[in-house]
C-alpha cells in the first residue's frame with residue numbers, strides 16, 4: 264500500500280483553495296436564521312458527516328415554513344415540477360431525471376440493478392462503500408481496485424478489472440474519504456473506453472462544492488446518450504442532509520428501469536427546501552467560501568505540523584495522523600471533536616469534515632495541542 268501523496272498536488276490544492284478564500288470576505292451563510300448545530304450526540308463538535316453546518320440556507324428555510332401546511336399531500340406534482348427545474352438547468356428533459364430519498368436511494372437502486380442475478384460491480388477502495396455494500400447484500404459480486412499513489416481512482420486498473428460479469432462501475436468524484444478528484448477529461452476518456460453495455464455511475468455528491476463543476480461533471484455524457492448515471496445530492500452543499508433529497512441524471516431508458524425500483528415519493532418539505540435552495544446562489548457561494556476557508560485553516564495547521572494530507576477538492580481533509588487512527592480519534596474526542604471513522608486501507612489516516620470557520624479554528628488549535636503534547 265502506498266500512502267505517499269505528491270507534495271506538488273497537495274500544495275497546488277492548497278493554493279487553489281486559498282485563491283477561493285481570497286475572492287471575497289466570508290459571510291456566515293444562514294447565520295441570520297439560527298446558529299449552526301454544533302453538537303454531535305456525544306456533545307462533541309461534529310466534524311464527521313461531510314455536512315454543511317450552515318444549512319438550510321435562507322430560501323430553503325422560508326420554503327420549508329411555507330410548505331408545512333401542504334405536507335398532508337403526496338407531493339407528486341411538486342416532484343414533477345422539481346424534475347423540470349433540474350432538467351432545464353442541465354439541458355436535459357424531465358424523463359432524464361429521477362428524484363431520490365437522498366442520493367443514497369439512487370445508489371441503492373443502481374446497486375439493485377447491478378447486483379441482481381449475481382452481476383458484478385467495480386469500485387475503488389477506499390471509497391463511499393454504500394454501493395458495494397448493497398451489491399453484496401443482494402448476492403452480487405464486487406471487485407475492489409485500490410486507489411493509486413496519489414489516492415485517486417486508478418482508472419487504468421479499474422478498466423483492466425472489467426470482466427464479462429461487470430454491470431456497473433462506480434466512480435465517486437471527488438472521492439470520499441480522500442477528497443481527491445479526477446478531471447472531467449480523464450473520466451470522459453475512461454467512459455469512452457468501456458464496453459457500451461456497462462453502466463458507469465458517477466457520484467458527484469461533492470463536485471458542486473467548488474465552482475468549476477461544469478468542467479468536471481460528466482452530465483455531458485448523459486446528454487450524449489452514454490450509459491452513464493450521474494448521482495447528486497442536496498445533503499452536502501445545500502445543507503439539507505436531514506431532509507433527504509438527491510437525484511439521478513441518466514438516459515430516459517435507464518431512468519425508467521430505475522424508477523420501477525423507487526419508493527413512492529420523497530418528502531414534501533425536502534422537495535420544497537431543495538427546490539428553493541437550488542436557486543439560492545448567494546447561499547451556495549457563501550457555503551463554498553466557508554468550506555474553502557475551513558480547508559485552508561486545516562491544511563495550514565497540517566503543513567505546520569508536517570502531517571501529510573491528500574489533495575482535497577471536497578468539504579473534508581484526509582490526513583496522516585502518524586499513529587493508529589483509532590487512538591487519534593479517541594484523543595480528539597477527549598478534546599471535544601467527533602471525526603470520521605478509521606479506514607483499514609490507511610490505518611494511520613483519518614478524515615475531518617469541515618464545520619464552521621470558527622469550529623475549524625478550534626480544531627486546528629486542538630491539532631497543535633495534540634502534537635505538542
Ligand SMILES: Cc1ncc(COP(=O)(O)O)c(C=O)c1O
Nearest residue numbers: 365366367391439468496498509
Ligand atoms: C460520496 C457520497 N455519495 C452519496 C452520499 C449519500 O448522501 P445522501 O443520501 O444524503 O444524498 C454520501 C454521504 O455521505 C457520500 O459521501
